[in-house]
Amino acid sequence: MLISDFIGSLIGDLLGGLLEAIIPTSKSKLEKNIDELRGEDWFFQLNQDVRYNYIIWHNHKVKRILKKPENIKLLKSSDEEREKFIELVIKEHKKFVGIR
DSSP: OOHHHHHHHHHHHHHHHHHHHHSOOOHHHHHHHHHHHTTSHHHHHHHHSHHHHHHHHHOHHHHHHHTOHHHHHHHHHOHHHHHHHHHHHHHHHHHHHTOO
16 A cells, blocks of 8 residues: 555545534434345345445445435446445455555
């Protein structure tokens, strides 16, 4: 991992955490949307994997997507959007553990 990638990721995580602390977002919105997606086999399997479960619940990019109901509808109805989301979760996990 390049130093610039690490610093960029760190700043993004810090800013995401600060914004969540300053602007309260409903955790229940995230929980509700994740509960809705758990009914989808692809998401259930993704969420069951401990590597990706952590990213789903703690990564600001992933959480930002999951908090919006319109994104949940897209993920449930569009194979293309679903694949993009899965790729994002895998990519963010690789960044988290330092795999390129």
